[in-house]
Amino acid sequence: xxxxxxxxxxxxxxxxxxxxxxxxxxxxxxxxxxxxxxxxxxxxxxxxxxxxxxxxxxxxxxxxxxxxxxxxxxxxxxxxxxxxxxxxxxxxxxxxxxxxxxxxxxxxxxxxxxxxxxxxxxxxxxxxxxxxxxxxxxxxxxxxxxxxxxxxxxxxxxxxxxxxxxxxxxxxxxxxxxxxxxxxxxxxxxxxxxxxxxxxxxxxxxxxxxxxxxxxxxxxxxxxxxxxxxxxxxxxxxxxxxxxxxxxxxxxxxxxxxxxxxxxxxxxxxxxxxxxxxxxxxxxxxxxxxxxxxxxxxxxxxxxxxxxxxxxxx
Amino acid sequence: xxxxxxxxxxxxxxxxxxxxxxxxxxxxxxxxxxxxxxxxxxxxxxxxxxxxxxxxxxxxxxxxxxxxxxxxxxxxxxxxxxxxxxxxxxxxxxxxxxxxxxxxxxxxxxxxxxxxxxxxxxxxxxxxxxxxxxxxxxxxxxxxxxxxxxxxxxxxxxxxxxxxxxxxxxxxxxxxxxxxxxxxxxxxxxxxxxxxxxxxxxxxxxxxxxxxxxxxxxxxxxxxxxxxxxxxxxxxxxxxxxxxxxxxxxxxxxxxxxxxxxxxxxxxxxxxxxxxxxxxxxxxxxxxxxxxxxxxxxxxxxxxxxxxxxxxxx
Numbered sequence: 001x002x003x004x005x006x007x008x009x010x011x012x013x014x015x016x017x018x019x020x021x022x023x024x025x026x027x028x029x030x031x032x033x034x035x036x037x038x039x040x041x042x043x044x045x046x047x048x049x050x051x052x053x054x055x056x057x058x059x060x061x062x063x064x065x066x067x068x069x070x071x072x073x074x075x076x077x078x079x080x081x082x083x084x085x086x087x088x089x090x091x092x093x094x095x096x097x098x099x100x101x102x103x104x105x106x107x108x109x110x111x112x113x114x115x116x117x118x119x120x121x122x123x124x125x126x127x128x129x130x131x132x133x134x135x136x137x138x139x140x141x142x143x144x145x146x147x148x149x150x151x152x153x154x155x156x157x158x159x160x161x162x163x164x165x166x167x168x169x170x171x172x173x174x175x176x177x178x179x180x181x182x183x184x185x186x187x188x189x190x191x192x193x194x195x196x197x198x199x200x201x202x203x204x205x206x207x208x209x210x211x212x213x214x215x216x217x218x219x220x221x222x223x224x225x226x227x228x229x230x231x232x233x234x235x236x237x238x239x240x241x242x243x244x245x246x247x248x249x250x251x252x253x254x255x256x257x258x259x260x261x262x263x264x265x266x267x268x269x270x271x272x273x274x275x276x277x278x279x280x281x282x283x284x285x286x287x288x289x290x291x292x293x294x295x296x297x298x299x300x301x302x303x304x305x306x307x308x309x310x311x312x313x314x
Numbered sequence: 315x316x317x318x319x320x321x322x323x324x325x326x327x328x329x330x331x332x333x334x335x336x337x338x339x340x341x342x343x344x345x346x347x348x349x350x351x352x353x354x355x356x357x358x359x360x361x362x363x364x365x366x367x368x369x370x371x372x373x374x375x376x377x378x379x380x381x382x383x384x385x386x387x388x389x390x391x392x393x394x395x396x397x398x399x400x401x402x403x404x405x406x407x408x409x410x411x412x413x414x415x416x417x418x419x420x421x422x423x424x425x426x427x428x429x430x431x432x433x434x435x436x437x438x439x440x441x442x443x444x445x446x447x448x449x450x451x452x453x454x455x456x457x458x459x460x461x462x463x464x465x466x467x468x469x470x471x472x473x474x475x476x477x478x479x480x481x482x483x484x485x486x487x488x489x490x491x492x493x494x495x496x497x498x499x500x501x502x503x504x505x506x507x508x509x510x511x512x513x514x515x516x517x518x519x520x521x522x523x524x525x526x527x528x529x530x531x532x533x534x535x536x537x538x539x540x541x542x543x544x545x546x547x548x549x550x551x552x553x554x555x556x557x558x559x560x561x562x563x564x565x566x567x568x569x570x571x572x573x574x575x576x577x578x579x580x581x582x583x584x585x586x587x588x589x590x591x592x593x594x595x596x597x598x599x600x601x602x603x604x605x606x607x608x609x610x611x612x613x614x615x616x617x618x619x620x621x622x623x624x625x626x627x628x
Contacts, residue, residue: 056420103616110359110419111615114566118612121563125605244427251424281438287431294425295414 043261045218054191059120067220093220139234254302339588354575364562370541
């Protein structure tokens with residue numbers, strides 16, 4: 001089997017496994033896996049920029065929150081139905097990432113990290129500032145009646161699982177196509193050596209901007225879906241912590257691997273789940289894992305698999 | 315206090331806001347100079363800087379309550395012990411963690427994010443979620459006069475326009491310590507060695523300067539300055555495990571506005587930001603002031619990366 005065939009078989013196999021799991025999992029893990037698939041979609045978006053383009057953003061929570069609030073606020077205040085509201089959420093992320101990307105990409109390296117961090121912090125504060133509409137830290141619940149999409153009640157566990165799976169599958173296959181496409185290959189070239197890519201005649205700024213917009217839009221789609229599926233939007237999703245988490249998921253799962261974001265999200269979710277049963281200081285786990293990966297396993301799980309077992313892992 | 319402010323005229327109120335701003339500026343200058351020193355000499359951004367600040371405040375409480383006796387004795391002990399202890403912890407973190415990531419700028423940010431959560435959550439596990447005060451060594455109230463025109467200039471004592479001896483002492487102490495840092499950097503051999511390392515790390519190494527030990531020293535010194543600022547402020551604010559966030563954000567703002575790595579620029583920016591923090595809050599709500607400040611920083615980094623006061627390109 002060719003390498004491309006193997007990777008297609010692996011990813012379709014993962015999707016088939018996830019699809020089948022909904023029939024056997026107990027309710028608790030069933031709900032968890034729905035969340036993990038939506039969050040892994042967020043990680044896929046983050047990975048496109050960090051893993052494949054080599055740009056480390058510390059502000060992706062603003063895109064996730066743009067999707068969540070673009071969806072939630074239009075349902076809450078304009079009485080939109082979930083379909084158009086989801087679309088507005090995704091478009092909010094697209095517009096925000098285009099604007100932020102156009103500014104932030106004038107910087108590089110550490111300055112890019114700090115600029116994205118500052119924009120995200122401003123975004124979080126803006127949500128708090130307009131507390132009359134957003135209800136700030138407290139957030140707001142999206143009622144069950146407002147979560148019926150094309151006659152499907154998304155608050156029902158099975159429908160929710162299937163919706164999360166659809167979103168995850170779409171974004172996974174989309175990114176699999178992307179990295180085989182010349183655009184994706186150019187992004188990888190920019191990650192490896194931006195000067196050389198520019199010298200070869202590629203417009204690196206436009207490619208990087210495209211990567212920021214794609215990454216931000218997928219993150220916003222995940223944010224909008226998260227709000228709709230779990231019926232809640234709150235400012236905590238716009239905090240620095242929600243910018244750090246996708247970084248952690250991708251680092252742990254393996255930056256620049258397609259399967260990495262899912263593996264990292266799955267591991268971290270259960271690690272935090274177990275830790276929060278033991279102590280209120282469960283974020284300690286996040287700190288320890290970040291330090292350990294940076295010191296000892298820079299490639300993450302996916303990278304280790306690629307280095308040791310499957311050299312063809314995309 | 316707030317009630318009196320309403321009744322106060324604008325002039326005296328502005329003077330009161332400036333005095334409060336000067337205290338903020340003093341502590342901010344110490345904290346930001348610590349961050350700037352680390353960035354200047356080591357070329358790394360320490361995201362855990364705010365947690366070293368927090369650790370200084372929490373240790374100050376621990377030392378002061380362990381010593382007991384008159385407040386002045388406990389405070390003096392805290393002033394000596396807490397910054398040194400925090401400096402040693404930071405130096406140890408440098409030698410065990412930062413050295414191993416070879417001071418790579420991006421990886422350092424990731425491990426110091428990890429360190430941030432470790433320090434913060436470890437404090438939550440041991441010190442707990444309470445906010446605790448430290449008694450000031452002295453705290454006499456000083457009423458302040460204001461000039462009014464009543465046929466001729468006349469001094470009067472507006473009700474509520476006052477400060478405390480302790481607040482004035484904080485400003486004095488910060489000025490003394492900053493002068494000390496300036497003398498250390500410009501007039502001593504160790505300062506010369508630090509500046510040599512800053513200019514050209516490899517050349518310094520070739521001349522037999524133990525660069526690794528200098529890095530540990532600088533990282534410890536930077537964290538110690540943040541801790542010192544925290545010990546000074548803890549009789550006015552209380553020690554809490556989440557108190558590191560605001561100093562980190564403000565220090566970032568100050569260091570960027572002041573020109574990355576420039577100590578005089580950092581001090582000027584700290585005074586500007588600290589004073590305006592008090593005065594701006596007369597006109598804007600604190601959230602709006604923070605939004606404007608974070609956006610300003612992001613735009614400064616995008617359009618003027620050498621800082622508002624830096625002349626040479628960074």
